[in-house]
Amino acid sequence: MRIVISNQSGKPIYEQIEDQVKAAILSGQLKVNEQLPSIRSLARDLRISVITTTRAYHELEAAGFITNVQGKGAYVLGQDSALVRENALRDIEASLNQAIDTANMAHIAPSELHTMLDTLLQAEETDHGR
Amino acid sequence: MGADLLTVTNLNKQYAEFQLADVSFQLPAGYIMGFIGPNGAGKTTTIKAILDMIRPDTGQIELLGQTTPQGRESVRDQIGIVLDGPVYPDSWRAETVSRYVGPFFPSWDPDKFKELLQDFAIPTKPKYRDLSTGAKIKLQLAAAFAHHPRLLILDEPTSGLDPIARDELIGILQDFISDGQRSVLISTHDVLELAKVADYVTYLLAGKVTFTGSLDELLDRYVMIKGGPNDLTPAIQANIIGLQRSVVGFAGIWPTDQIATLPASIVQEPVDLESLMIAFGKGGRPHA
Amino acid sequence: MHDLVKLVSLDLSSLFAGNSRYRWGSMLALVITLGLVFLNGDLSTPLAGGIIGASIGILILPFISTDRSGLEKLYAMLPIQRHTIVASHYLFGLIVTILIDGLAMLIIGVGTIARFNPVRDAQSFWGILLFGTGLVLFQIMLSFPIMIFLGYQRAPLAAYLPVTLVLVIVIFLERSLNLTLTSMRPWLGLMAVVLVLLFAFSWWISTVLYDKREF
Numbered sequence: 001m002r003i004v005i006s007n008q009s010g011k012p013i014y015e016q017i018e019d020q021v022k023a024a025i026l027s028g029q030l031k032v033n034e035q036l037p038s039i040r041s042l043a044r045d046l047r048i049s050v051i052t053t054t055r056a057y058h059e060l061e062a063a064g065f066i067t068n069v070q071g072k073g074a075y076v077l078g079q080d081s082a083l084v085r086e087n088a089l090r091d092i093e094a095s096l097n098q099a100i101d102t103a104n105m106a107h108i109a110p111s112e113l114h115t116m117l118d119t120l121l122q123a124e125e126t127d128h129g130r
Numbered sequence: 131m132g133a134d135l136l137t138v139t140n141l142n143k144q145y146a147e148f149q150l151a152d153v154s155f156q157l158p159a160g161y162i163m164g165f166i167g168p169n170g171a172g173k174t175t176t177i178k179a180i181l182d183m184i185r186p187d188t189g190q191i192e193l194l195g196q197t198t199p200q201g202r203e204s205v206r207d208q209i210g211i212v213l214d215g216p217v218y219p220d221s222w223r224a225e226t227v228s229r230y231v232g233p234f235f236p237s238w239d240p241d242k243f244k245e246l247l248q249d250f251a252i253p254t255k256p257k258y259r260d261l262s263t264g265a266k267i268k269l270q271l272a273a274a275f276a277h278h279p280r281l282l283i284l285d286e287p288t289s290g291l292d293p294i295a296r297d298e299l300i301g302i303l304q305d306f307i308s309d310g311q312r313s314v315l316i317s318t319h320d321v322l323e324l325a326k327v328a329d330y331v332t333y334l335l336a337g338k339v340t341f342t343g344s345l346d347e348l349l350d351r352y353v354m355i356k357g358g359p360n361d362l363t364p365a366i367q368a369n370i371i372g373l374q375r376s377v378v379g380f381a382g383i384w385p386t387d388q389i390a391t392l393p394a395s396i397v398q399e400p401v402d403l404e405s406l407m408i409a410f411g412k413g414g415r416p417h418a
Numbered sequence: 419m420h421d422l423v424k425l426v427s428l429d430l431s432s433l434f435a436g437n438s439r440y441r442w443g444s445m446l447a448l449v450i451t452l453g454l455v456f457l458n459g460d461l462s463t464p465l466a467g468g469i470i471g472a473s474i475g476i477l478i479l480p481f482i483s484t485d486r487s488g489l490e491k492l493y494a495m496l497p498i499q500r501h502t503i504v505a506s507h508y509l510f511g512l513i514v515t516i517l518i519d520g521l522a523m524l525i526i527g528v529g530t531i532a533r534f535n536p537v538r539d540a541q542s543f544w545g546i547l548l549f550g551t552g553l554v555l556f557q558i559m560l561s562f563p564i565m566i567f568l569g570y571q572r573a574p575l576a577a578y579l580p581v582t583l584v585l586v587i588v589i590f591l592e593r594s595l596n597l598t599l600t601s602m603r604p605w606l607g608l609m610a611v612v613l614v615l616l617f618a619f620s621w622w623i624s625t626v627l628y629d630k631r632e633f
Contacts, residue, residue, distance in 0.1 A: 041308065048326055049327050049328055050329050051344050181494045183633040230428055231496070
């Protein structure tokens with residue numbers, strides 16, 4: 001598993017960990033039921049505080065990506081869990097709302113937004129060679 | 131999270147020109163607490179009170195479950211201590227420490243001590259007075275670890291260390307707490323290293339606790355704000371902490387829960403520990 | 419109890435920590451003294467007295483050796499009680515008393531086999547022993563509380579003031595009251611009891627003072 005922290009990015013470290021673990025899980029790099037490094041060993045390896053890794057893991061658990069088993073460690077949850085889907089939808093809605101707000105501020109018509117979305121989705125499809 | 135290894139409650143100590151006032155904080159097992167603040171803030175005084183080198187006027191100190199001076203003195207064999215300044219007789223050599231100090235600790239591990247002397251590259255031939263400042267501190271560290279303590283109390287251990295040694299120390303401290311049962315109280319004004327790995331901080335300013343709690347929480351409470359000269363309204367000027375002004379603008383620290391009162395033109399950034407300490411050091415009022 | 423032994427050995431180690439010049443110098447002084455006494459037994463009493471006086475300097479060694487500047491901080495890192503630290507100093511003092519007595523007896527002993535004027539008089543033997551023991555114990559009980567209270571830096575003053583005072587008083591008393599060992603004999607028992615009580619009191623005071631000290 002690859003986790004790289006940037007001190008310059010301005011994003012809180014726990015969020016960076018969260019994002020990278022999520023990405024690894026969603027891309028399949030981290031398999032279901034795979035055990036994550038312990039909170040303390042991760043803190044040691046990344047040279048950050050234990051409280052930061054604890055927070056990252058708690059957030060990941062709240063978002064439904066992992067489960068913390070008392071006394072054993074953290075394990076990757078299957079991604080068909082309802083909680084994950086719910087969170088994903090919520091994130092998408094927030095991003096879309098933000099796009100809509102930006103469009104309104106710049107006086108960009110909804111039809112143009114729709115076109116943009118379709119173009120982007122097509123580009124994704126060709127990228128992944130589906 | 132286990133029990134607290136150290137609890138200080140309402141510590142008060144009056145000196146002629148300085149007063150420690152109502153100092154309180156707790157250190158749970160398995161974490162690193164940075165004890166921060168400018169010189170003269172009272173960090174060493176507090177540590178001395180914890181080690182019963184001085185007697186506080188009022189207040190309670192619970193150290194590894196012990197609440198009396200005799201109890202705390204007896205439990206020192208589970209505490210690894212590094213103090214500022216020279217502590218061993220000038221004529222001692224590195225291994226003299228093992229010979230004369232070791233016997234006082236039931237859990238003294240002479241092999242571990244020798245191993246640490248090598249790991250820290252402490253020269254064994256010179257007398258204590260001829261060692262460099264860094265080597266003197268590393269010798270104390272070796273002795274502190276050699277009796278397998280549960281709690282480390284370090285007073286300004288990084289002041290004589292070069293960056294490589296400081297970095298090594300951080301790693302060693304992280305290894306130390308990795309079992310979740312042991313803790314570190316490290317007093318320092320070298321904030322850069324600490325800011326990365328400290329779980330908790332207690333921030334002392336002029337004898338008072340300005341903040342105590344998780345480092346994340348402290349950093350969440352404030353934002354760094356920047357703006358142009360025209361953005362500096364009297365309202366902002368009244369409430370801003372650590373104001374820095376120049377021809378092209380200003381910067382300072384602002385409480386997060388009052389962000390709503392700021393105009394959109396003000397740039398907001400997450401704050402880092404060093405900037406926070408500099409800002410408060412300039413005489414900002416501590417925000418409750 | 420074990421801590422006491424370890425602390426006493428810490429104090430004792432200060433005897434050997436100093437400049438080797440002093441050690442060789444003292445050895446030389448002792449050898450010369452013994453040589454002189456061997457030659458003339460009459461010198462044994464005055465020289466023994468002199469050596470005793472000089473040896474009192476040993477008492478101060480654990481307190482003033484510049485090695486010990488940070489030692490109070492070291493004590494703060496050890497799991498020992500303050501009253502044990504005080505006890506170790508007094509125990510060290512008693513050991514030094516025995517050492518000095520041994521030295522005095524050695525000198526007198528050499529005096530008995532002296533070439534000229536060998537010592538025949540058992541009186542001087544006991545006299546010196548009593549003088550030595552009394553003086554050293556007196557020095558301990560007067561100066562230790564002061565040294566313990568004032569700390570290592572200001573110890574020299576605490577060390578030499580009391581003994582000078584005591585010597586002055588003793589010499590004055592001896593001259594004015596014409597004391598000899600035989601004349602003092604009936605009082606010796608009482609003096610011993612008073613000495614022990616004063617010693618115990620000094621120990622107690624030191625413990626109380628040291629408990630209050632702040633580093």
